[in-house]
Amino acid sequence: MKLLEETEHHRLRLEAAGLPYHPLARAESHHIVLDGMRFHYVDWGERTGRPIVLLHGGGQTCRTWDIVCHELAQVGFRGIALDLRGHGDSEWSYESDYRIESHASDVAALIEALDLRRVVVVGMSLGGITGLHYALGNPDRVAAFVAVDIGPWVHAEGGAPIRQFMQEVASLDELEQFVDAAVRFNPRRDPRLLRRSLRNNLRTCPDGRLMWKTDLRRFGARTGGATDALAGLQRGIGDLRCPTLIVRGADSPILHEEHARRFAEAIPNGRWIAVEGAGHNVQGDQPAALVRALRDFLDATRL
Numbered sequence: 696m697k698l699l700e701e702t703e704h705h706r707l708r709l710e711a712a713g714l715p716y717h718p719l720a721r722a723e724s725h726h727i728v729l730d731g732m733r734f735h736y737v738d739w740g741e742r743t744g745r746p747i748v749l750l751h752g753g754g755q756t757c758r759t760w761d762i763v764c765h766e767l768a769q770v771g772f773r774g775i776a777l778d779l780r781g782h783g784d785s786e787w788s789y790e791s792d793y794r795i796e797s798h799a800s801d802v803a804a805l806i807e808a809l810d811l812r813r814v815v816v817v818g819m820s821l822g823g824i825t826g827l828h829y830a831l832g833n834p835d836r837v838a839a840f841v842a843v844d845i846g847p848w849v850h851a852e853g854g855a856p857i858r859q860f861m862q863e864v865a866s867l868d869e870l871e872q873f874v875d876a877a878v879r880f881n882p883r884r885d886p887r888l889l890r891r892s893l894r895n896n897l898r899t900c901p902d903g904r905l906m907w908k909t910d911l912r913r914f915g916a917r918t919g920g921a922t923d924a925l926a927g928l929q930r931g932i933g934d935l936r937c938p939t940l941i942v943r944g945a946d947s948p949i950l951h952e953e954h955a956r957r958f959a960e961a962i963p964n965g966r967w968i969a970v971e972g973a974g975h976n977v978q979g980d981q982p983a984a985l986v987r988a989l990r991d992f993l994d995a996t997r998l
Contacts, residue, residue: 704891711885712983720768729804735784736777739764744773747815750822754861754909756783758895762982781910791913795924798825819843824924831931839938839996844950844975846958847928853948866906883980932961938996939965942988944973
């Protein structure tokens with residue numbers, strides 16, 4: 696029954712995205728201990744495929760990349776989508792250590808543990824800042840980098856509604872309440888698909904209520920650390936040498952056009968595009984367009 700449900704959901708999400716049907720690519724869920732902390736990741740495609748590490752945004756899980764990983768697996772890529780610390784099925788930090796440096800250290804430990812060489816790193820929002828920090832510190836490991844609606848320069852206040860939404864609906868009685876709230880927040884999303892994706896991001900409390908898997912302790916206070924991280928990236932961004940694609944949601948309140956252009960112009964091998972009909976969550980709003988952009992970029996860079 697679970698396999699049938701998964702197959703039907705897969706068919707539905709491809710149909711909703713306007714993508715042709717392909718049987719679900721190999722996807723294996725794994726847990727791994729890195730520097731004493733337990734992490735969860737999903738490994739898509741064949742182990743011999745060209746490796747891509749995908750990093751989700753704050754409040755999301757690795758399953759936000761399912762369609763992207765499935766589609767890239769069709770053309771020979773191996774997608775490794777990680778639940779960042781304090782998110783999804785990865786462990787929460789006992790010390791509430793969610794600094795960008797700590798996230799990047801986790802990514803470094805995963806890439807080392809899986810013995811990945813010359814990886815493509817794709818990161819959205821929090822995952823993009825993390826990926827950028829990793830790429831700057833590990834130039835010999837990163838073959839290319841893709842920033843999805845994030846960069847060293849952003850409109851920081853544009854993210855406030857997202858943080859407010861997560862805190863306002865931190866715990867509810869039923870799944871449908873989360874679905875309704877999510878559709879109100881982002882009317883672009885299909886409620887049929889949200890029911891499945893939200894189940895990946897919710898856990899059941901002892902009293903039967905549902906809560907986010909994301910560690911929301913001091914959630915609002917983390918913006919200061921992110922601001923400091925962005926300031927550091929602004930100073931060092933010129934050292935990013937690998938081919939880099941910046942993908943902006945055309946309706947994004949966070950990465951404005953001038954920010955994307957400034958990012959691309961600040962690095963030796965950067966380019967940027969805008970995806971129409973997408974807000975901050977490009978992979979959720981317009982997954983087919985993001986897949987096309989990734990494939991074109993990777994083809995152009997011969998990866």
